[in-house]
Amino acid sequence: MYQLVRQVIKTGIKTEAAPQPDEALRAGPQRLQEEILHVFGSALSIRHVDAGSCNACELEIHAVSNAYYNIEGLGIKFVASPRHADLLLVTGPVSRHMLTALKRTYDATPEPKLVVAIGDCACDGGIFSSNCAGGGGESYASCGKVSNVIPVDVLVNGCPPTPTAILQGILTAISAPKQK
Amino acid sequence: MPIAHPNLHLTRLGGAIPAWLGEIEPDDLLPVCRNVSDGGGRLVALWGSDARGDVGVRGNGFVLHVALVNESGLICLSMALDAGQPAYPDISRVFPAAGRMQRATYDLLGIYAHEGHDHRKWLRHGAWHGFPLRKDFDAAQSRTDEPDAYPFVQVEGQGVHEIPVGPVHAGTIEPGHFRFSVVGEKVLRLEERLGYTHKGIEKRFESLTLQQGAKLAGRVSGDSTVAYAWAYAMAAESIAAVKPPERALWLRALFLERERIANHLGDLGYLGNDVALAFGFAQFWILKEQVLRNNAALFGHRYLMDKIMPGGVAADLAESGKQTLRDECAMLEREVRLLRGIYEEHAGMQDRFIAAGRVEPKLAAQLGLCGLAGRASAQAWDARVQFPCAPYDRLDVQMATYRNGDVAARVIVRFDELFESLRLQREILGRLAHEGAQEDARPEPLEKLPGNGFGVGMVEGWRGEVLVAIHTGADGKLARVHPHDPSWQNWPALEHAVLGNIVPDFPLINKSFNLSYSGQDL
Numbered sequence: 001m002y003q004l005v006r007q008v009i010k011t012g013i014k015t016e017a018a019p020q021p022d023e024a025l026r027a028g029p030q031r032l033q034e035e036i037l038h039v040f041g042s043a044l045s046i047r048h049v050d051a052g053s054c055n056a057c058e059l060e061i062h063a064v065s066n067a068y069y070n071i072e073g074l075g076i077k078f079v080a081s082p083r084h085a086d087l088l089l090v091t092g093p094v095s096r097h098m099l100t101a102l103k104r105t106y107d108a109t110p111e112p113k114l115v116v117a118i119g120d121c122a123c124d125g126g127i128f129s130s131n132c133a134g135g136g137g138e139s140y141a142s143c144g145k146v147s148n149v150i151p152v153d154v155l156v157n158g159c160p161p162t163p164t165a166i167l168q169g170i171l172t173a174i175s176a177p178k179q180k
Numbered sequence: 181m182p183i184a185h186p187n188l189h190l191t192r193l194g195g196a197i198p199a200w201l202g203e204i205e206p207d208d209l210l211p212v213c214r215n216v217s218d219g220g221g222r223l224v225a226l227w228g229s230d231a232r233g234d235v236g237v238r239g240n241g242f243v244l245h246v247a248l249v250n251e252s253g254l255i256c257l258s259m260a261l262d263a264g265q266p267a268y269p270d271i272s273r274v275f276p277a278a279g280r281m282q283r284a285t286y287d288l289l290g291i292y293a294h295e296g297h298d299h300r301k302w303l304r305h306g307a308w309h310g311f312p313l314r315k316d317f318d319a320a321q322s323r324t325d326e327p328d329a330y331p332f333v334q335v336e337g338q339g340v341h342e343i344p345v346g347p348v349h350a351g352t353i354e355p356g357h358f359r360f361s362v363v364g365e366k367v368l369r370l371e372e373r374l375g376y377t378h379k380g381i382e383k384r385f386e387s388l389t390l391q392q393g394a395k396l397a398g399r400v401s402g403d404s405t406v407a408y409a410w411a412y413a414m415a416a417e418s419i420a421a422v423k424p425p426e427r428a429l430w431l432r433a434l435f436l437e438r439e440r441i442a443n444h445l446g447d448l449g450y451l452g453n454d455v456a457l458a459f460g461f462a463q464f465w466i467l468k469e470q471v472l473r474n475n476a477a478l479f480g481h482r483y484l485m486d487k488i489m490p491g492g493v494a495a496d497l498a499e500s501g502k503q504t505l506r507d508e509c510a511m512l513e514r515e516v517r518l519l520r521g522i523y524e525e526h527a528g529m530q531d532r533f534i535a536a537g538r539v540e541p542k543l544a545a546q547l548g549l550c551g552l553a554g555r556a557s558a559q560a561w562d563a564r565v566q567f568p569c570a571p572y573d574r575l576d577v578q579m580a581t582y583r584n585g586d587v588a589a590r591v592i593v594r595f596d597e598l599f600e601s602l603r604l605q606r607e608i609l610g611r612l613a614h615e616g617a618q619e620d621a622r623p624e625p626l627e628k629l630p631g632n633g634f635g636v637g638m639v640e641g642w643r644g645e646v647l648v649a650i651h652t653g654a655d656g657k658l659a660r661v662h663p664h665d666p667s668w669q670n671w672p673a674l675e676h677a678v679l680g681n682i683v684p685d686f687p688l689i690n691k692s693f694n695l696s697y698s699g700q701d702l
Binding site: 004007008011014049050052054055056057059060061062063065067068078080081082092096097098099105129130139140141142159160162 | 305307308312317319322323347348350352354355376377380381383395396400401402405446459461463465466469476483485518519521522526696697698701
């Protein structure tokens, strides 16, 4: 026990400053009112859904919980049920086999809800589909990008996107658009 | 010769690992499999290809490919199948792990095992008609939305009930379905149903160039991107009879060991978290993050994706970078040793680890358990030791094995391998200074392969042996690429490991294996 406590004290605080929201990540205008965003902003619950990813995006979603990015320190936590969630974090091209599960998860999430697509595959189908002429990345096994299946609010590109980018995407989804 | 059989003529394949190729007749397949199994060998992979219309292929139909391994090396057998009735002998009687691979091969190619006893679809859940890996498959006409029936095996008796879990799980993990049959909290049976992340990777390879294929190979299972990219490059280099520069090989080994270090750190953290010691997660993920940041700063990618390409590597290491990595090694050795002491002395943690999720060595041998989980159950296989491809032939890797086969054993093997990888990293950094120091590790990338070629690569990734087989068409393009994840062998063992344990221990046991869904769903 002594060693454990000593290690905690020695480690200290590693948490870094969170990134600022980025308007460029939005797929469309912010749909939620500022009051709701204010509530979300101080206590947001996220349900992650892997809709067919290669698991690299999952590694980075895990990393946003580490001491450096410390997502829980911002009042944001991952929950086990979509019924407890305000925001869905969806990775992967949506495989045909995950189509029903993703739709049901979305339907089970209470309104108002937000969806953030994480990674190139979730944004446009990525490497798993021939993406000629701006297609949505469909194939015999894949429905392609997440917005082919459910509405998406924010897109975070990257293969995989860094934890900072993921955090920025989440913070953008719950931020009010800047007044010009 | 790796196996003696009167009707089997094997030819040695060129390349980095000892591998042989031979054609086999249906009547000889089971005897040869038994021969290999009796000699302590295992099944590595099973796949099929469509050779209808190919010139010079016997039977002009489909081909079944079976990759076996024994102490001599990899034995790749191919069997010509009739186009009208593409059936072959069921080898799951000798190698239980073949069962799911045979079912998957039917789903994708329509070739099937005679007397196969499980006819449920494995990778197809009813989302498409036809067989995607057949050359005449029409993706546009394939769409259907009639889910296949999938009757789970029922357990009956007083007080028995079922718990269905997934495909969407409670944590941040990949999708799959687990069906538990329980009495109280005790697990009587677990049946897995996977295939949810099937995204048509094998079909996708057929429309890619060699270099594009390398990127796709690196995304079969993201946590093993280095192992896949290396196995793919190894297969391509075997077909092209090309040897990458020495320096590139040393860098590949450096990347592979760094991938092992990062994953083992992450798992050790989560294993602490799963027994409610959040301290473990916090500490190990600080260490993992530092490794990932060094990867990004020195090589340009946190997980080293796309850094190994057929022909060489796509990154180099400057002198200053070496010092960064030496400092990192020293820091990790110090911190991990300290954390290991805390883990070992934590009574609550050890109580949860010890005897949980046990796979006895005998069962592990029967099931062909491989990789890290295999070594924790006394299965002494490590491709870096048995078949040390360059530069491992000059590194003398020490294999970590343990007999207990429980969660505690898988934790110990991870710790031991972590220290060994740190030792190897130091060694590699030293060798990088003089061996091939003047060479460019980034030669002209390999663009084209000879026609009608076959090559295979096998690399000991952090989870276990990753195999990639490449077949080229007459034009030298990728005709068929089969990536094989060690999870194929180890998922069925998890069903056994959890028996008699309580349901709340399943997440811990599952994490101690940490198998890939994407890697086996393809």
